[in-house]
Amino acid sequence: MKIIPSFASRACTVMLALWLARPLLAQDTKPADLTQISLEDLMNLQVTSVSKKEQKLGSAGAAVFVITQEDIRRSGATNIPDLLRMVPGVNVAQMSASTWAISIRGFNDVFADKVLVLIDGRSVYNPITSGVSWDQQDLPLEDIERIEVIRGPGGTVWGANAVNGVINIITKNAKNTQGGLVSAGGGSETTAQGLAQYGGAIGGTGTYRVFGKYSDIDSTTTPGGGSAQDGWQSLHGGFRSDWVLSPRDTLTVQGDLQESREGQNLTAVIPSALPLELTFIDRFDASAGNILARWNHTLANGSEMSLQVYDDHSSTFSLGGRDRQNTVDLDFQHHLSLGSRQDIVWGFGARVADLYLGPGYAIAYVPPSRTDVLLSAFFQDQVKITGSLSLAFGSKFEHNDYTGFGFEPSAQLVWNPTARQSLWLSAARAIRQPDAVDASIREAAATFPTGPGSFGVVAVVGNPSQRVERLNDFEVGYRIQATARVSVDVATFLNFYHDLRTVEELAPYFVTSPGPPHLVVPAVFEDIGTAHAYGGELSLDWKPANRWRLSSGYSLLHMVIFKDAANVDSEIGDSGSGTPQQQFQARSALNLPHHFEWDSSVEYVGRLAAGIPAYTRVDTRLGWRINEHWDFSAVGQNLLSPRHAEFPDDVGLNHMLISRSIFVKLTFRF
Numbered sequence: 001m002k003i004i005p006s007f008a009s010r011a012c013t014v015m016l017a018l019w020l021a022r023p024l025l026a027q028d029t030k031p032a033d034l035t036q037i038s039l040e041d042l043m044n045l046q047v048t049s050v051s052k053k054e055q056k057l058g059s060a061g062a063a064v065f066v067i068t069q070e071d072i073r074r075s076g077a078t079n080i081p082d083l084l085r086m087v088p089g090v091n092v093a094q095m096s097a098s099t100w101a102i103s104i105r106g107f108n109d110v111f112a113d114k115v116l117v118l119i120d121g122r123s124v125y126n127p128i129t130s131g132v133s134w135d136q137q138d139l140p141l142e143d144i145e146r147i148e149v150i151r152g153p154g155g156t157v158w159g160a161n162a163v164n165g166v167i168n169i170i171t172k173n174a175k176n177t178q179g180g181l182v183s184a185g186g187g188s189e190t191t192a193q194g195l196a197q198y199g200g201a202i203g204g205t206g207t208y209r210v211f212g213k214y215s216d217i218d219s220t221t222t223p224g225g226g227s228a229q230d231g232w233q234s235l236h237g238g239f240r241s242d243w244v245l246s247p248r249d250t251l252t253v254q255g256d257l258q259e260s261r262e263g264q265n266l267t268a269v270i271p272s273a274l275p276l277e278l279t280f281i282d283r284f285d286a287s288a289g290n291i292l293a294r295w296n297h298t299l300a301n302g303s304e305m306s307l308q309v310y311d312d313h314s315s316t317f318s319l320g321g322r323d324r325q326n327t328v329d330l331d332f333q334h335h336l337s338l339g340s341r342q343d344i345v346w347g348f349g350a351r352v353a354d355l356y357l358g359p360g361y362a363i364a365y366v367p368p369s370r371t372d373v374l375l376s377a378f379f380q381d382q383v384k385i386t387g388s389l390s391l392a393f394g395s396k397f398e399h400n401d402y403t404g405f406g407f408e409p410s411a412q413l414v415w416n417p418t419a420r421q422s423l424w425l426s427a428a429r430a431i432r433q434p435d436a437v438d439a440s441i442r443e444a445a446a447t448f449p450t451g452p453g454s455f456g457v458v459a460v461v462g463n464p465s466q467r468v469e470r471l472n473d474f475e476v477g478y479r480i481q482a483t484a485r486v487s488v489d490v491a492t493f494l495n496f497y498h499d500l501r502t503v504e505e506l507a508p509y510f511v512t513s514p515g516p517p518h519l520v521v522p523a524v525f526e527d528i529g530t531a532h533a534y535g536g537e538l539s540l541d542w543k544p545a546n547r548w549r550l551s552s553g554y555s556l557l558h559m560v561i562f563k564d565a566a567n568v569d570s571e572i573g574d575s576g577s578g579t580p581q582q583q584f585q586a587r588s589a590l591n592l593p594h595h596f597e598w599d600s601s602v603e604y605v606g607r608l609a610a611g612i613p614a615y616t617r618v619d620t621r622l623g624w625r626i627n628e629h630w631d632f633s634a635v636g637q638n639l640l641s642p643r644h645a646e647f648p649d650d651v652g653l654n655h656m657l658i659s660r661s662i663f664v665k666l667t668f669r670f
Helices: 005-020 039-043 069-075 080-084 436-440
Strands: 063-068 090-094 100-104 115-119 144-151 165-171 179-187 190-202 206-217 232-246 249-269 277-298 304-318 321-338 342-357 363-365 369-384 389-400 404-415 421-432 441-451 454-461 469-481 486-505 509-511 518-545 548-562 582-592 596-605 615-625 630-637 661-669
Touching: 063 069, 063 486, 069 080, 069 144, 069 596, 069 615, 080 090, 080 100, 080 144, 100 115, 190 661, 249 441, 342 436, 363 436, 369 436, 436 441
Parallel strands: 115 165, 454 518
Antiparallel strands: 063 144, 090 100, 144 165, 179 190, 179 661, 190 206, 206 232, 232 249, 249 277, 277 304, 304 321, 321 342, 342 369, 363 441, 369 389, 389 404, 404 421, 421 469, 441 454, 469 486, 486 518, 509 518, 518 548, 548 582, 582 596, 596 615, 615 630, 630 661
């Protein structure tokens, strides 16, 4: 599906304007060398996602994986989902040119609702579905400082929906992107991708950057071998400014505007022509914008406060209907120390989401509009018991319009017997609150024959009285820098899920209008599902030589879904079918003579119970740092097979095959 010429023309206009505005100072001409970063530096990386304060990765009481900017540059990835493939325990499955299913430790689907995703502190999960539209998170990868991934609950500081994990994407301060950057690339699947960026100073106290990005992604392949006609084109522009207002005050203001046009392969009931179900190519249009401001202040006693507010708006046309959401969020937090042994973070927040869900092909919502309010407060106290032993405990308290009051406590015990080792244990409770679809949907989901010339319709009905889904999580982890060249990180977990969403069939009834006469089987959302899961993840870093770094990861997940005698649900038994039991990743980063780089990765993903076979993916990148201004790279992805499937059909979307591809890119910094 191609976008009208004016869309591409606007992309060219934005990039030309940025080029003409170029400064004299080159931008980020010498990024860190991945092979020269010591393993001790990796253990000492500062992370903020575990407790909303900076702490060393080696002393965090959670399963944390950090993707650095140099990891990003040398991965050869062109989007955030492909970057997340390197994280043990994260399952990334592509369904079409613009659709991914991404989850952590199970329950994967297109609208995976148990992982919280943030960009610079702004939650990007959709309040209508509780899922993430990954095509709308199309950031310039060059501007990402790091991605922190927590495997396991993060509800104590981040709140509802941080059940199985948190993905926190942190972009660079504007002072680190001064100068200009222009990149252009193309290949067999990503037919065109361009970025133009400009960074400068504002007086003596501020810095900023502005960017424009354009992407044109080709269609994938249907299981029958034809074109899926699901091509994806997007235009994304944005800015970030950072100000030093005083020795104790800083301010960040940033925002984005994005527009995309996509195709999607659907199968849907046509209510006006029952019992007709059609498979067809549908259009998907999306536009989104947000603006965020964050003020940081250091008090005279050394404690730190921050106040953040953002407004996030999006509008999508999909499945024949128009959805809109506007979310305003305010968040305050205070970080202070009490004496030499206690380190406390506390805060409160408020979020208001105005939602509109328009009717689609076979979907309606009752009511179609609603306003949801979420109020929250949290605290977390880290107590130093001895010089090597610390205990962190706290809770999040929330009130939402669906289920009322909820709380999410946790405790983490961390022991550092040496500077190079840490053993940690944690226990936590996390919740997923219902969303607008859970409460309001009315959908003709499927038709089925009941006899000669007669048929029935499965009608899915939302339930405004559902309870929150609950997780009780227990984890043990160990990190060690065994030698100057070898480090190991292992985490194990035991999870108990309660009140999971189910779909319960009610007594069927016969209708004559709207015709033709047919049987209706209502299926209502309930919350009587239970599941147990256990498993773990292993990460290994090894530097066999000064110019060579190897990284590998392995994850194991075993999940059991329970039904009680009263449960005639048609969905909960398949809830674990979208996640493989085993995954393996290995990456190699090698510096060659004459400023060449060779980076490769292999990923094994086990079979899905839903019928998708196991597959092995091999990617490789050859990079050349021509000089301090010019970089060139050539990337091959999915090199082992012409094409393969990664995920089954889901919520009416038909899965496509992901093809072998090549991509070349040239970057100029000035």
